[in-house]
Amino acid sequence: MSAYTRHPMLFATVVGLIALMLAAIPLPHLLDLIRPDFLLLVVMWFALMTPRIGGLTYAWIAGLSLDAFRGLVLGENAFSFVVIAYLVHYFYLRIRMFPVTQQALIVMSLLWLYQFLLFWIDGMTGHAITGWARWLPAITGAALWLPLSGLLARYTQRS
Amino acid sequence: MSRLSEVRTPYSQSRASSLGLRALILIGLSVALIVADYRGQGLNAVRRGLSLMAYPLQRLVAAPAAAWDWASSALTTHHSLTDENSALKNAAQQNSIKLQRLTSLEQENQQLRALLGAKPALPQTAQAATILQIDLDRMRQRVLIDQGARDGLTRGQPTIDANGVFGQTVTVGAMTSEVILLSDPGHAIPVRIERNGLRTVAIGSGDAHRLLLPYLPRNADVQVGDTLVTSGLGGVFPAGLPVAHIVEVNRDPSEPLALISAQPAAALDRARHILVLSAVPVATLAPTATPLTQRAAPAQKLRTARSR
Numbered sequence: 001m002s003a004y005t006r007h008p009m010l011f012a013t014v015v016g017l018i019a020l021m022l023a024a025i026p027l028p029h030l031l032d033l034i035r036p037d038f039l040l041l042v043v044m045w046f047a048l049m050t051p052r053i054g055g056l057t058y059a060w061i062a063g064l065s066l067d068a069f070r071g072l073v074l075g076e077n078a079f080s081f082v083v084i085a086y087l088v089h090y091f092y093l094r095i096r097m098f099p100v101t102q103q104a105l106i107v108m109s110l111l112w113l114y115q116f117l118l119f120w121i122d123g124m125t126g127h128a129i130t131g132w133a134r135w136l137p138a139i140t141g142a143a144l145w146l147p148l149s150g151l152l153a154r155y156t157q158r159s
Numbered sequence: 160m161s162r163l164s165e166v167r168t169p170y171s172q173s174r175a176s177s178l179g180l181r182a183l184i185l186i187g188l189s190v191a192l193i194v195a196d197y198r199g200q201g202l203n204a205v206r207r208g209l210s211l212m213a214y215p216l217q218r219l220v221a222a223p224a225a226a227w228d229w230a231s232s233a234l235t236t237h238h239s240l241t242d243e244n245s246a247l248k249n250a251a252q253q254n255s256i257k258l259q260r261l262t263s264l265e266q267e268n269q270q271l272r273a274l275l276g277a278k279p280a281l282p283q284t285a286q287a288a289t290i291l292q293i294d295l296d297r298m299r300q301r302v303l304i305d306q307g308a309r310d311g312l313t314r315g316q317p318t319i320d321a322n323g324v325f326g327q328t329v330t331v332g333a334m335t336s337e338v339i340l341l342s343d344p345g346h347a348i349p350v351r352i353e354r355n356g357l358r359t360v361a362i363g364s365g366d367a368h369r370l371l372l373p374y375l376p377r378n379a380d381v382q383v384g385d386t387l388v389t390s391g392l393g394g395v396f397p398a399g400l401p402v403a404h405i406v407e408v409n410r411d412p413s414e415p416l417a418l419i420s421a422q423p424a425a426a427l428d429r430a431r432h433i434l435v436l437s438a439v440p441v442a443t444l445a446p447t448a449t450p451l452t453q454r455a456a457p458a459q460k461l462r463t464a465r466s467r
Contacts (some may be wrong), residue, residue, distance in 0.1 A: 020216065020398045021216060021219065022339055025220055025266075025293075025294065026221075028293060032297045033297055035294075035297060056178070057183050057185070059185075060188070060189070063189070063211065064209070065212075067209070069213050069216075069217070070295040070296050072296070073193050073196050074192050074193070074195075075190070075191075075193040076193060077183075078189040079186060079189035080412045082186050082189060083182075083186065086182040088460065090178065121193060125197045129298045129299065129345075133297070133300060137297075147373060
């Protein structure tokens with residue numbers, strides 16, 4: 001019995017909290033620029049593999065906690081997380097059929113969509129920042145998808 | 160994949176059909192939050208509650224850096240301590256000499272103001288705050304400090320470090336506040352060139368070592384090395400605090416405006432401790448306002464010099 005099968009909700013919460021802390025750990029500037037969006041990756045993984053536990057509500061709460069951490073406008077991460085989680089949810093059967101490398105490509109485009117949504121909301125509220133560095137974390141995020149999904153799958157398998 | 164698919168719980172058709180509805184409700188909630196937060200300060204209580212919940216986690220993230228600080232201060236040698244002590248004593252002596260001159264100048268200033276019939280300058284209080292070692296948004300220049308509404312902070316208070324203006328508070332939580340740095344691309348500060356009094360606005364560049372002065376004509380009297388001080392316009396920063404030094408003046412004949420950049424006086428990316436000044440008294444803006452009530456905070460009160 002893994003920790004996940006006994007307390008799936010608790011497991012998802014703990015993983016979410018760890019991802020939230022990874023999002024704020026101080027890093028050197030160059031590493032900070034390519035820091036992947038850990039929390040969104042975790043949300044996407046739960047939406048893909050365990051839609052019941054890691055549903056839209058999970059995505060919304062995760063996004064809101066990220067907003068509490070560093071939100072410029074309250075609700076912008078919550079909004080973007082729900083949109084991404086909805087897309088993953090809607091196509092989850094199809095995405096699961098793909099090998100992990102192709103999943104990573106889909107993850108990358110969704111991460112780009114996330115950055116675009118943030119950029120859009122920032123722009124409407126008057127805080128827009130243009131800069132190529134905005135699009136880097138999607139690439140590192142996609143590269144992280146393989147080890148992350150392997151790790152989470154290890155902890156969530158039954159028996 | 161077969162191993163992963165075991166994880167999946169049965170997913171009924173009725174749940175799938177309500178997916179769109181649930182998404183719509185949550186998206187509607189988020190949009191309501193965004194609009195409410197953008198439109199006004201109505202969500203302050205929500206923000207404070209959320210920041211209070213985030214506080215233990217933020218402390219945990221900042222703990223390694225704080226522990227390192229503590230360890231390096233606890234494990235210094237006797238020799239380096241005595242060295243530092245004598246250096247500090249020396250500096251304190253120098254400062255006390257300057258302070259004595261300053262007191263007499265201040266008295267003189269007050270007398271002159273009285274002669275002119277001007278209102279006396281109100282003293283400002285300051286409270287010390289420590290920057291929490293947490294990375295906020297990578298695209299922006301913001302830091303989190305360990306003082307919040309509980310310590311009497313409000314939105315829009317100027318902050319300084321030992322060398323110059325640092326930034327201002329933007330969101331105030333219960334125990335923590337976010338400070339926007341001078342160098343944030345969304346920040347602008349009204350400044351004056353100390354040498355000739357020329358007024359302009361310095362905006363952030365996104366780089367902690369550079370401010371931009373984009374609104375000066377090509378023939379403006381600006382030189383490399385000029386000091387920028389706050390002009391006191393805008394009602395956020397008190398006048399006369401050092402802001403930056405001009406490092407580059409590029410007068411491109413094909414451009415109507417000069418391209419000028421400046422190096423901030425404050426150590427924006429290295430400072431660990433900053434001072435949060437009390438908000439600029441309304442009395443200096445509106446002559447009829449009542450005297451400002453003193454902040455009830457465990458603050459280290461000191462009068463900031465109005466001069467450099």
